[in-house]
Amino acid sequence: MEESKKGNLERECIEELCNREEAREIFENNPETEYFYPKYLSCLASHRAGVFRVAAVTPDSPADLRACVKEISNQCSPLPCHKDGYKDCIDGQAKYTCVCKAGWRGENCEEDINECEDFNGGCSQRCSNFPGSFRCLCEDGYFMHSNKRDCGDINECVLHPNICGTAICKNTQGRYECECPEGYTYNSTSKNCEDIDECAENICAQLCVNSPGSYSCYCDGKKGFKLSKDMKNCESVTECIPLNLEKNYQLLYLAEQFIGIPVLYLKFKLPNVTRFTAEFDFRTYDTEGVILYAESLDNSAWILLALRDGKIEIQFKNEFGTKVTSGGKAINDGLWHIISVEELEHSISVKIAKEAVMSINSPGTLFKQSQGFLETKVYIAGLPRRVGGALVKQINPRLDGCIRAWNLMNQGHSGVNEVIQEKQSKHCLVSVGRGSFYPGTGMAAFQINYDNLDSAEDWLINVTLTIRPSTDTGVMFALVSNETVPLALSIVDSNSSDSQKITVTIGNIIVAQLESKKLCTPRRVQVGLLVTKQELELAVDSHTDRSNSEQLSTLHQAMMANVVTYLGGVPDVPLGATPVTAFYNGCMEVKVNNRQLDLDEAISKHNDIRSHSCPLIMQ
Incomplete structure (x- = not known):
């Protein structure tokens, strides 16, 4: 055509x-x-x-x-189509047709098609349009697959094994993360994991100790606080057994001062009196101690009324010599007994409940008159500091007991009631039972030799506690070496509202623990702890927990040096030395290596601890 x-x-x-x-x-x-x-x-x-x-x-x-x-007649000459967008120009009858390349449209193929507007151009990530076409692109951390549309993740951890330095490289979609153990943060400059000082963030309510990768919150146990269950806040140590702490100022407490000095000092200058007399009611569970000591003004004559093995003992000295006599029944049964000592013409009479138990021959009088007066110094519950070595038979002067209704030298109470009425520490509890009482305000210390003479073992710790706790948290037994606590036996609160735990710690690490619902109850519970350098065994109420923890080597090192034994608490030690610092509150008797410990024999003891009397439970 x-x-x-x-x-x-x-x-x-x-x-x-x-x-x-x-x-x-x-x-x-x-x-x-x-x-x-x-x-x-x-x-x-x-x-x-x-x-x-x-x-x-x-x-x-x-x-x-x-x-x-x-x-x-050639409509395509000169070319009417967009030179970049056309593929062909078809001549027609007074018109032309521009055939567009892919990516172009319009009568003259002058308009670029934006493929990215239609399903993102089929790209899995980014689509970049340009005249006549488009390109699929990948985000950082991805590579383009061979189909030029889909992107795949780049595993930087495999590609660059040292990309995180000392941290752990974790690949994620499109990126990677350098992870550090809990308690550390990543330093991208040094490529190291650095410790987080959580304490700088005031994360703890009271006291905080930072450690590599961690931290520990502590509460001031000595002020009656314990760590809450969230391990950050503090709360008061909870009373679980209320005690009857009623006192009476007419009952004089004889153990006010642990150092053994007298509770009261009285001086008499009496006319027309020639002989010594004393009468009072007495109550104790203690076996030994000074009840009363009296002496002449020049200290040349004296008389001692004491308790030894639970029985009355009399020692005296005058110009004619010295004498020691004991007798009668044991009266350390916690009951009130009327005690009277009366100097007669040729003897000293001792009566219990008005019945004579001793009559001691005494040539001459105890104390001489001077210018018609009998001058005497009387000390209640203790000895003057200079006297101790002058006794005929040495005695531990400390005595946990009470007296009431005293009548010295036939002078009645001699105004003593008025003197002691305002001082609570001199008042006795109205009702007590047998045992030692730790009020949660202090501790006692002993110097004990743990050398094991019966075995090839270097040392042996065999502790038996009979306890009746009044609060749910406190240190019962501890060994302290300098500023460390190589062994501690404590009662601690548990997550359960009706049970507590007995824990054994070496330093600040728990090596054994047992939980019981019988700890904060009116009944007494026996706790046993047996430790050698190879093994540790904790026993509570017929349940046992054993441990051969590597921490025993730490204890062994301490036992090879010098340790001090503490009952009822620990002294001031650095934070983190031991997890529990609260004082124990409750009754407790302690036996160490088959020896019953007597708090009167401690090298130190808080005055509020009662060696041989324990409050009764509030009814």
Whole structure:
């Protein structure tokens, strides 16, 4: 068809001149004819003589008539399509069709198609559009798969094994993380894990000790606080057994001062009196101690009323010599007994409940009169400091007991009631039972030799406690070496509201523990602790926990040096030396290596601890 058209055009309009009608016959349509003919006349004007028409001649004009005429009917010349967007130009009848490349559209292929607007161009991550096409891109930390659309994670931990330094590399989608153990934070500059000082964040309510990778909160146990269950806050140590702590100022407490000095000092200067007399009610569970000591003004004569093995003992000295006598029944049964000592003409009479138990021959009087007066110094419950070595038979002066209704030298209570009424520490508890009482305010210390003479073992710790706690937290038994606590046996609160734990710690590490519902009850519970350098055994109420922890080596080192034994608490030690610092509150008897400990024999003891009397439970 095109060849036919070109042939007609060649013959009719190039070799010869054609008019408008002839041109219409060639193109067979008006639009193309109307487009062609004006331009045809211009070609004639430019390339054929005799045609009078102004020719538009440009440098790009065709060289001859044939070229000029043929270009008229080619709608694609000059090219109407966008040069970047078109693939082909198709000539038509007075029109053209631009065939667009992929990624272009529009009549002239001039408009870029944004493929990224349609399902993100099929890209799994980022789509970047540019003229005529697009590209899929990956985020940092990803690589492009071979299909040029999907992205895959880069495992930086495998690609760069040392990327985190001393930390642990953890690969994540598109990135990686350098992880440190709990309590450490990552330093990206040094590529090291550095300790977090949690204490700097005031994370603890009271006291905080930072340690590598961790921290520990502590509460001031000596002020009655314990660590709460959240291990950060503090709360008061809880009373679990209320005690009857009623006192009476008419009952004089004989153990006010542990150092053994007298509780009271009285001086008498009496006319028309020649002999010594004393009468009072007495109550104790103690076996030994000084009840009363009296002496002359010049200290040359004296008399001692004491208790030894639970029985009354009399020692005296005058110008005629010295004497020691004991007798009668044991009266350390916790009951009130009327005791009277009376100097007669040739003897000293001792009565219990008005019945004579001793009559001691005494040539001459105990104390001489001076200018018609009998001057005497009387000391209650203790000895003057200078006297101790002058006794006929040495005695431990400390005595846990009470006296009441005293009548010395037939002078009644001698105004003593008024003196002691305002001082609570001199008042006795109205009701007590047998045992030792730790009020939660102090401790006692002993120097004990733990060398094991019966075995090849270097040392042996065999402790038996009989306890009736009144609060749920406190140190019962501890060994202290300098500023360390190589062994501690404590009662601590548990997560249960009706039970407590007995724990054994070496330093600040728990090596054994047992939980029981029978600790904070009216009944007494026996706790046993047996320790050698190889093994530790804790026994509570028929239950046992054994340990051969490596921490025993720490205890062994301490036992090879010097340790002090503490009952009822620990002294001031650095924070973190031991987990429990609260004082024990309650009754407790202690036996160490088959020896019953007597608090009167301690090297030190808080004055509030009662060696041989324990309050009764509040009814």
